[in-house]
Amino acid sequence: MPKVSQEYADARRLQILDAAQRCFLRAGFHETSMQDIFAECGLSSGAVYLYFPGKDALVLELARENLRDVSEVVRRLSRSGTSQAPGKVLSSVLSLMRKKHRENGFATLLVQIWSKALTDPQLGEVFRTLQRELRDEFTDYVREHQAASSMSAHRDPAAVAGALLGSMQGYILQLAMYGPRGVDGMADALAGVWTQALSGENLS
Template structure:
């Protein structure tokens, strides 16, 4: 039997997650059954279960991918443009979120996942860990800005990172509920609120 490559496994996993996003956006997490996911992915149950033991695992994988992408974007922006203000960093992040939302419904999936995290202990714990990691990553970015720019050292980098997460989550929520036109000016507003120092 031929060996399956990592590239093939990664592509198959992403195919399943893309199908799951479509199904979840259409019907919501609770109304979407595993059979719905098999049909949406056009795969057998065995093919899906090889990658994800259950629906919770798919929800977690989507959430992890989304949070990881946002954290990676922020690290990339700050590495490429170390002199940018935190407002510029956040503006770039919300622009990416808005762009990804067009392709994958990121905002609607995010809101559904947070709701699930409130009632599902396993997802709640995983979300707590993901947000802690994101907060730590953002605190590192803020700390560098505090050391290299006129950004004050108080409040703490951790407190400012919490505010940044609030901005990102608030953007996602408004994008999901109000639509892209309602948040079109958010990047400019962030640059104005948190200008270069």
């Protein structure tokens, strides 16, 4: 086989992943066959298998691809020091998720992948690893704000980080169920709630 450039290989991989994502969004993982994906991307089976050995490999890569941008925003904002308030960090991440969902059905695909991860050990480990990384980033961010006295020091940083992730996951589920219009204003509302809660104010 002639050697191809990295640029060509990257473009071909993206072509296959985009086709697989469209198929999964249209019919779901279980109802989508590799033949469906071949037809969707307009490539032969040999061309697709050159990059991905099967449907599970495509699901794994889509999970990584769809969470990569979100993970990067979380890392960038959580490493910005105390200049970014908790509500601002959360609002920025949720806004990115909403934008990605409008572009490519991000939330719907992610909920499908979550479901598959419950019974697929390899995919489950990918999700657990990503969640641990995000939780660690948030935990460090919370500790830094607590040290700067801009956040209540009476809460466990890891527990706060887990709750922030839970807010993100709940938003994704509602985005998948109701669409972008169904979550209008929710990012700002969550941002306000979290900013107040973490400031040390008594909400009871």
